[in-house]
Each structure stands twice: as structure tokens, then as C-alpha cells.
Amino acid sequence: MIKEKVNRPAYQLKNIILPEWVTEEIPLGMEIEGEEERMAIAIKLSHRQVLEGTGGPFGAIVCELGSGRVIGVGVNQVTNSCWSGAHAEFIAWTMAQEVTGRYDLGRDYAVGLYSSAQPCVSCWGGLFWTGISRLVFAATKRDVEQYAGFDEGPLPSDWDVELTKRGVSVQSGLLRDKAVMALREYARLGGECYNSNSNTGSPRAE
Numbered sequence: 001m002i003k004e005k006v007n008r009p010a011y012q013l014k015n016i017i018l019p020e021w022v023t024e025e026i027p028l029g030m031e032i033e034g035e036e037e038r039m040a041i042a043i044k045l046s047h048r049q050v051l052e053g054t055g056g057p058f059g060a061i062v063c064e065l066g067s068g069r070v071i072g073v074g075v076n077q078v079t080n081s082c083w084s085g086a087h088a089e090f091i092a093w094t095m096a097q098e099v100t101g102r103y104d105l106g107r108d109y110a111v112g113l114y115s116s117a118q119p120c121v122s123c124w125g126g127l128f129w130t131g132i133s134r135l136v137f138a139a140t141k142r143d144v145e146q147y148a149g150f151d152e153g154p155l156p157s158d159w160d161v162e163l164t165k166r167g168v169s170v171q172s173g174l175l176r177d178k179a180v181m182a183l184r185e186y187a188r189l190g191g192e193c194y195n196s197n198s199n200t201g202s203p204r205a206e
């Protein structure tokens, strides 16, 4: 077996700093009973993003399924952090991995992800190796594309089947109407569309 060495520092990469108001909405460690209540928090984060102008209209939390204890929180930080991967879901599970000290979040107990919107192709791909065993989301991919103008990527039609096959249960559309309101408001206010539909199919000039 390979013995891993402690890394000597060379470069430090992204240092994501979430806006202060996030802790007003949901402090880490709080126990939230019920999936609707957990989803309501993820959606509230997405609305607050729009209100505060702190990034894309998306929010997510990661909870222990049994106790409901929140171990990760995320809001979209693509524009603020200059990192295309800084989606709410990615940040929420990365925080949970830091908090627990485990890359496999499901090692000791079942963990769920509650997201204001359906994961894009990047978050869907990332989800497979997090150890998360339940995904609940509100707005659909189509909602995100139609109401806010984002391109969510070429998600395969059986994306949820692939998750289920690997032990991840999926529920869609919980409190969807409330999540759609944040998307519409973001578009109405002229929020930045960092991966816009209009880019799709237009090869970039070299």
C-alpha cells in the first residue's frame, strides 16, 4: 500500500468565501426536520442571492438524513470567485467534506443534498463520488434555462436513473414554484448569465 506523504505547500488554489448573510439564513449544525423545510432553506438562499446581488440565483444545503443536521451550505459564487465550478451544490458538499474531514460523506451515515435547482451536467457528474445518497431539488433544468437563460449542459435523459443505479434516490420538483420565482427575478434584474444559452453551438473564434 502506498504511504501518503503530507503535502508541502506550493500553490494554494481557490479560497471560496460565502457572503455573511448566509449564516443568518442557516447556521451550520442546525437540525432541520422534514424535507420540505430543508428545501425551503435552499430556496431562501437562492432568493437572498438575488436580493443581495451576491451571485447566481442558486442555493443548496447538505444534511445528515437522520438528524437533519446541516453540514454544508452553498450559494453560487461563479462571478465573485472567478471560478466556473463554484456552483451552490459543489460548494455545499465541499464544505460538508471539510467539516466532516471525509471525502466520502456517506461513510458513516446517510447524507442528502437539497438544491434549489436540478444539478447541471457538472454538478451531476460531481455528485457520484461524494457519498451523498439522496438528491432533492426544486426548479428543473428546463426552468433554469427557460426563466434565467443559463445553459445547464448536455445532461443525458437517464441522468436520474444513473444516480438511482448507484444508490442515490432522487426527488424532483419539491417547492418548484418558489424556486422559479428566484430565477425569474434574477432575469428581470438583469443578473449576469455566465453560461448563457446564447453561447450554445457558437464556436468561439480563435
Ligand SMILES: [Zn+2]
Residues within 6 Å of the ligand: 087, 088, 089, 119, 120, 121, 122, 123, 124
Ligand atoms: Zn452545477
